[in-house]
Amino acid sequence: MPGARLITRDVRKTFGPTVALGGVSYSVEAGRVHALIGENGAGKSTLMNVLVGATLPDSGELLLDGASYRPQSPQGARRAGVAMVHQELSLCPHLSVAENIVLGAEPSRAGFVRQGETREIAARALARVAGASRETTLVPEAKVGDLSPAGQQLVEIARAVSQTRCRVLILDEPTSSLAGEDVQRLFAVIRALADKGVAIIYISHFLEEVQQIADGFTVLRDGVTVGSGIMADVKLADIVGLMAGRRVEQLFPRSPRTPGEVVLEVDRLEGEDKPRGASLALRRGEVLGIAGLVGAGRTELVRTIFGLDPVKSGTVRVLGVSGPSSPSARLAAGVGLLSEDRKGEGLATQLSIADNLTLSKLGGLGPLGLVLPGRQRAAARAWMDRLAIRASDADEAVRNLSGGNQQKVALARLLYHDADVFLLDEPTRGIDVGSKAQIYELIDKLAGRGKALLMISSYLPELFGVCDRIAVMRRGRLGPARPVADLTEHAVLMEATGS
Amino acid sequence: MALALKKVFRHSWVGPLVALVAVYVFFVVLRPETFARPINLVTMARQTVVVGIAAAGMTMVIISGGIDLSVGSSVALTTVVIARLLNGGAGPFTAALGGVVVAMAAGCIVGSIISLLRITPFVVTLGAMTILRGAAKGIANQQKIDADARGLDSLLGVLGEGRRWMIFPPGVWALFVVSLLAAAVLRYLRFGRHVFALGSNERTAKLCGVPVEAVKIGVYTLSAALTGLAGVMEFATLTVGDPTDSIGLELEVIAASVIGGASLLGGEGSILGSVIGAFLMTVIKTGSTHLGLPNWVEEVVTGIIIVVAVSLDRLRHRRG
Numbered sequence: 140m141p142g143a144r145l146i147t148r149d150v151r152k153t154f155g156p157t158v159a160l161g162g163v164s165y166s167v168e169a170g171r172v173h174a175l176i177g178e179n180g181a182g183k184s185t186l187m188n189v190l191v192g193a194t195l196p197d198s199g200e201l202l203l204d205g206a207s208y209r210p211q212s213p214q215g216a217r218r219a220g221v222a223m224v225h226q227e228l229s230l231c232p233h234l235s236v237a238e239n240i241v242l243g244a245e246p247s248r249a250g251f252v253r254q255g256e257t258r259e260i261a262a263r264a265l266a267r268v269a270g271a272s273r274e275t276t277l278v279p280e281a282k283v284g285d286l287s288p289a290g291q292q293l294v295e296i297a298r299a300v301s302q303t304r305c306r307v308l309i310l311d312e313p314t315s316s317l318a319g320e321d322v323q324r325l326f327a328v329i330r331a332l333a334d335k336g337v338a339i340i341y342i343s344h345f346l347e348e349v350q351q352i353a354d355g356f357t358v359l360r361d362g363v364t365v366g367s368g369i370m371a372d373v374k375l376a377d378i379v380g381l382m383a384g385r386r387v388e389q390l391f392p393r394s395p396r397t398p399g400e401v402v403l404e405v406d407r408l409e410g411e412d413k414p415r416g417a418s419l420a421l422r423r424g425e426v427l428g429i430a431g432l433v434g435a436g437r438t439e440l441v442r443t444i445f446g447l448d449p450v451k452s453g454t455v456r457v458l459g460v461s462g463p464s465s466p467s468a469r470l471a472a473g474v475g476l477l478s479e480d481r482k483g484e485g486l487a488t489q490l491s492i493a494d495n496l497t498l499s500k501l502g503g504l505g506p507l508g509l510v511l512p513g514r515q516r517a518a519a520r521a522w523m524d525r526l527a528i529r530a531s532d533a534d535e536a537v538r539n540l541s542g543g544n545q546q547k548v549a550l551a552r553l554l555y556h557d558a559d560v561f562l563l564d565e566p567t568r569g570i571d572v573g574s575k576a577q578i579y580e581l582i583d584k585l586a587g588r589g590k591a592l593l594m595i596s597s598y599l600p601e602l603f604g605v606c607d608r609i610a611v612m613r614r615g616r617l618g619p620a621r622p623v624a625d626l627t628e629h630a631v632l633m634e635a636t637g638s
Numbered sequence: 639m640a641l642a643l644k645k646v647f648r649h650s651w652v653g654p655l656v657a658l659v660a661v662y663v664f665f666v667v668l669r670p671e672t673f674a675r676p677i678n679l680v681t682m683a684r685q686t687v688v689v690g691i692a693a694a695g696m697t698m699v700i701i702s703g704g705i706d707l708s709v710g711s712s713v714a715l716t717t718v719v720i721a722r723l724l725n726g727g728a729g730p731f732t733a734a735l736g737g738v739v740v741a742m743a744a745g746c747i748v749g750s751i752i753s754l755l756r757i758t759p760f761v762v763t764l765g766a767m768t769i770l771r772g773a774a775k776g777i778a779n780q781q782k783i784d785a786d787a788r789g790l791d792s793l794l795g796v797l798g799e800g801r802r803w804m805i806f807p808p809g810v811w812a813l814f815v816v817s818l819l820a821a822a823v824l825r826y827l828r829f830g831r832h833v834f835a836l837g838s839n840e841r842t843a844k845l846c847g848v849p850v851e852a853v854k855i856g857v858y859t860l861s862a863a864l865t866g867l868a869g870v871m872e873f874a875t876l877t878v879g880d881p882t883d884s885i886g887l888e889l890e891v892i893a894a895s896v897i898g899g900a901s902l903l904g905g906e907g908s909i910l911g912s913v914i915g916a917f918l919m920t921v922i923k924t925g926s927t928h929l930g931l932p933n934w935v936e937e938v939v940t941g942i943i944i945v946v947a948v949s950l951d952r953l954r955h956r957r958g
Contacts (some may be wrong), residue, residue: 447844467847476845484845487838489905498835500844501828509826534648552846 142205144169145190145221145307150199152185157217159185161362166253167307167355172329172339174349174370177359178382178571183342186359187309190340191223192216203306214243220306222299226315226569227396228291232284237261238299239283264301267335268293268328277347281412288433289321290352296328299450300337308332308602309340314348315569317433320636326352331634345598346375358382382572391604392580395586403474405444408453413615416453419593421560426582426592427620428606430599430631436615437595438479441562445469445476457560475558477540477549479565479595481542486540492530492548495537500556523532523549543574550581561585563594567601579605599628611635650899651911657943658918661875665925670938673928682920683810688713688875690813690866690916692887693894694820695864697912700895702857703837703904704759709865710887711740711770714880716869718774720790721783721879729789744770744857745862753854767888768918774881783879793874808894809871809890813913818866821909823860833857837904893940894919897947918943921927 143166152160160182167173177183184486188194190201192210201208203219208215213223230239237257246256256559260355261279277290286294292313299308313427314322329352333339343349349356350370357367358381366381403421408414413436421427429437442448444455446464454461457472466476478485485497493512496519502517503510519533526547537545546566553561563582567575582605586592596602602609603623609619611634618634643902646652655753666674692709699706716737748766752759791883794809822832832853835843843850872884897918898911919940926936 466846467846467849470847478841478845480841484839484841487842487905488833489838490834494831494834495842498831498842499849501831505826508828510828510831512825 142169142316143167144204145208145340146200146202147186148191148200148202150186150189150196150201152189152194152196158362160199162187163199163359163362165357165364165367167338167340169306169338170333170336171354172333172341172352174353174356175340175342175359176346176349176356176378176382178573182362182381183359184311185362187223187311187342190216190307190309191221207418212314217302218303220304221309222302222305222307223309224292224295224299224311224313226312228288228295230283230291230294232282234283235279236265236277236281236286236294236297237279238281239294240264240279240301243296244302252319260301261297264297265293267300267332268297287321288316289324292325293328296332300332305337307338307340309342311342312569313341314343316343320432322348346378347600349378350375353505358527379572390576391601392583393604394583396424396426396586396607398425399589400459402578403444404454404456405504405590406456406458407441408440408455409451410436410439410443410448411451412436414443414612417612417613417617418453419610419620421591421593423559423589424586425607426586426594426605428602428609428623429593429595429612429617430602430609431612431635433597435612435635437612438564439615440612440617441476441564441593441595444466445474445562470556470558473557473559474562475499475553475555475556475560476562477507477566479568481545481549481569486537486545487504488545489536491519491534492523492528492537492540493533495548496522496533496552496555499552508582518555519551520556526551526554526581540569541574543570543577546570546574546578550578559590559593561590561594563592565595565597567596567598599631602631603628613637641819646653647954649908650906650951651908651914653954654898654911654914654918654947656912657947658921661918661921661925665737665921665928669925669928673925678924680806680810682917682924683813685917685924686913686920687794687809687813687871688884689890689894689919690889691871692865692868692891693898693912693916694817694909694929696888697895697898697900697907697909698820698824698833698857699759699861700892700902701837701904701907702833702854702902703840704765704854704857705886705892705902706745706748706858707760707763708744708748708766708863709868709891710769710884711767711774712865712876713869713872713884713887714747714882715770715774715777715918716741716866717746717873717876717883718778718879718881720870720873722777722792724785724788725783729905730790733788733791734870734873735786737869738863741866741869742859742863745865746859748862749855749858752858753851767932771844771881771885778879778881780881782881785879787874787877790870790874794871795874804893809874812867812871814836816867817909817913824909827890829853829856834905837906839905859951890919891916893944899947899951901951915947943955 146166148164150160150163153586161217163186175183189196192212192215240261241257246253258279265277277293283291283294313325329339341353353370356370358365399422401422405417405419408417417440431437439448443450446466446469450464457474462468462472482488493515501510504514516533526542528547537548567578582592606623608620608622609626611618611631613635696706719740720737723736748762752755752762780818794807798805799806832848834855835848836850894915895912899914900907922939923936
C-alpha cells in the first residue's frame with residue numbers, strides 16, 4: 140500500500156464575495172492516477188493554482204509526502220516536485236525540443252548555456268515519456284513548431300518531468316486536442332510515469348477517458364468536494380450525477396424528426412490539401428455527424444464548404460444554387476459556421492456580446508443602413524434570454540463569460556442570422572456539462588424545426604446521441620453517411636483509424 | 639451611486655477627461671493671471687487642431703489593429719502640394735482639396751499594400767514615411783515654398799472684429815465636427831463596427847463575412863484623408879509649403895490615441911478619448927511655458943503621462 144503523496148485538507152479560497160473553494164479535501168497516492176472532475180466553475184482551476192503556488196489559499200493545509208507544503212510560486216512548486224501541464228500548451232514554437240524542455244532552468248556556466256548538458260537533460264526526459272509512446276520524430280533537435288499537437292503535448296510533459304524528482308504531475312485536459320490513437324499513446328505515457336512512482340492528477344471533461352485512465356477520483360461542485368472514491372467502483376452516471384448535483388436522466392434529447400428536401404449538396408469537393416473528393420447531401424430536419432481523428436480533415440471540410448478555405452475543385456450547392464465560394468456568399472445563402480476555435484476564431488472576445496452576436500448581420504438594425512447600438516443590444520438580449528446566456532448585460536465583453544456561455548453566444552450568432560444550414564465544429568468542446576445539455580437540446584429543437592445541421596465531434600457518445608446519420612472521415616476522405624442505428628462506436632473507431 | 643460611477647468609468651475616455659480637467663485646474667491655480675484667461679483656451683485649442691484631427695484618423699487605424707507611421711511625412715507633403723497649387727494659380731479651396739486628395743491617394747495605396755499583399759502595417763507605413771518625405775522634398779525642390787495663403791491662414795488665425803461670435807477660429811470647429819463625424823462612423827455605421835471586429839479578431843471578422851480587405855483599405859484611406867485635412871491646418875499655421883515640417887508628428891498623434899484609451903493590439907479606442915489626449919498634451923505644453931519651465935520638463939511629464947495612462951487603462955480592464 141503506497142502512502143499518500145499529496146494530501147489536501149479543507150482548503151478554502153474566496154475572491155471578494157465569490158467563494159471559489161469552500162473546503163476541499165482529498166489525497167493522491169504515489170504511483171496512482173487521480174481524476175479531478177467537475178463542471179466549469181466548480182473550482183478545479185483555483186485548486187490547481189493553489190497546488191502549484193500560483194494562488195495562496197485563505198486557509199487549509201497541504202501535505203507533500205507527509206511534510207507541510209506551502210508553495211509560494213510555480214517555480215517553488217516545481218522545485219518541490221509538483222509540476223503542471225496546462226490545457227493551452229505553453230511552448231515556444233521557434234525553439235527546439237531541447238530548448239523548450241530546459242526553458243527557464245537552462246544548465247549554464249557563467250551565463251553560457253551548456254549545450255551538451257541541455258541535450259542530455261532533454262534526451263533523458265524524452266526517454267521517460269517518448270519510450271512508452273513509440274513516438275519517433277521526438278528528438279531534442281526538432282523544432283517544436285513542426286511537431287504534431289500530440290508531439291507538442293509530450294514535450295510539455297517531458298518539460299514537467301525533467302525537473303529533478305517530479306513527485307506530482309498535474310495534467311489539465313491533456314486530450315482536448317488529441318484524438319483516438321494519440322489519446323491511447325498519451326495514456327501509455329501516463330501509465331509509465333505512474334509506474335515509476337509519480338502521482339498524477341488528471342483533469343478532464345471526457346468521462347469515458349477518465350474512467351479508462353484513472354484509479355481514483357474526486358468530484359468538485361461549487362468549490363466543495365462532493366464525492367471521491369475508486370474509479371472501478373462507480374458508474375459514469377453516478378459521477379455525472381455528482382457533478383451536476385442531480386441525476387442526468389437523458390443527456391441527449393431526441394424529438395421525432397422528419398428529413399425533408401436536400402439543402403446542402405457537396406460534390407467531389409477538393410481543398411488545397413484536404414478534403415479530398417468529399418461528397419455529401421444534407422437534408423432539412425436532420426443532423427449529420429462527421430466522425431474522425433483530429434487531423435483527418437473534418438475542420439477543413441466545413442471550412443471549405445463555408446468558403447473560408449479555397450476550393451480546388453468540386454461544387455457546393457445550397458438549395459440547388461452554387462454561388463461564389465466565400466463566407467459572405469454562404470452567409471447570404473443561409474449557411475452558418477460555428478468554429479472549433481472559440482477564442483481564436485469564433486468570437487472577438489474584447490467586444491461585447493451584442494457586437495459578437497450581430498456581427499454577421501448588421502443590416503436591419505437601424506434606418507439608412509445605420510447600426511443603432513440600442514437595437515443591437517435589444518436583438519442580443521432576446522437571444523441571451525432564449526439561450527439562458529449568463530451575463531450582466533449585452534454590453535458585457537465576451538471575454539468575461541465562462542466557456543459555456545461564450546459558446547452559446549457563438550451559437551446565438553447563427554440563430555440571430557437565421558441560418559438554415561448549421562455547420563457545427565466541435566460545438567461542445569471545453570464547456571461544462573450543464574451547457575452541453577442545453578446545446579444538445581438546442582440542436583434537437585433546430586432539427587425539429589426543419590433546420591439542417593452538420594456536426595463534427597471527437598466525442599463519439601455525443602455523435603451517437605445527437606445525430607441521425609454519421610459519416611467517418613479519414614486522411615481527407617469522407618466515407619458514406621449511414622444511419623446511427625446501423626453503426627456502433629466500435630465500427631466508427633475502426634473506420635476512423637483505418638484498422 | 640458606486641455602480642453608476644463604475645458604469646461611467648467603463649468608457650475609456652472618462653479617465654483622460656478627468657486627467658485633462660485636473661491638469662488644467664493645476665495650471666490655473668498656479669498661474670491664475672495668465673493661464674486662466676479665456677483667450678488661452680482659444681490659443682490652446684488652435685494648437686491642438688493638427689494633432690487632434692490626425693489623431694481621429696490614427697485612432698481608426700489603431701482600432702483596426704494597424705498603425706500609421708507616415709503621418710508626419712504626409713502632413714509635410716500636403717503643405718507642399720497646397721503651396722505649389724496656390725502658386726500655380728489655384729483658389730484656396732481647390733488647393734486645400736488637392737492636398738487632401740494627394741494624402742488620401744497615398745493612404746489608399748498604403749492600405750492596399752497592407753491589405754492585399756498582407757504586409758505588416760508597421761513596415762509598410764515605415765516605408766511610406768520615407769517615400770512621402772522624399773516626394774515632398776522632390777516636389778519642393780528641397781526648399782520651403784512661399785505662397786500667398788489666399789485666406790487659408792484665417793482657418794487658424796486670430797478672429798477679426800466681425801467674426802468674434804465664432805468664439806473659435808474655423809479650424810477648431812473643423813476639429814470638433816470631424817471628431818464627431820468620425821466617432822459617429824465608428825459607432826453607427828457597419829463600416830465602423832467592422833473596424834472594431836477586424837481589430838479585435840480578424841479571423842472572427844472573416845468568419846462573419848466581413849469584407850476584411852476592403853475595410854482595411856477603407857480605414858487607411860479615410861485616416862489619410864483626415865491626415866490631409868491636418869496638413870491643410872498645418873499650412874494654415876505655417877503659410878508656407880515646408881518639406882521638412884512635422885518630423886515625428888506621428889508619434890505625438892499615436893501618443894494622443896494611446897492616452898485616450900486606444901490599444902495598439904487593436905479592437906479598442908475612442909475618437910473622443912484621442913482628442914482629449916491631444917488636448918491634454920497641449921495643456922501640459924502651454925502650462926509649462928506659462929510656468930517658465932524649460933522644454934525638457936514638459937517632455938518628461940508628457941512621457942510619464944503616456945505610460946501612466948496606459949497602466950491605469952490596464953488596471954481598469956483587470957477589474958472588468
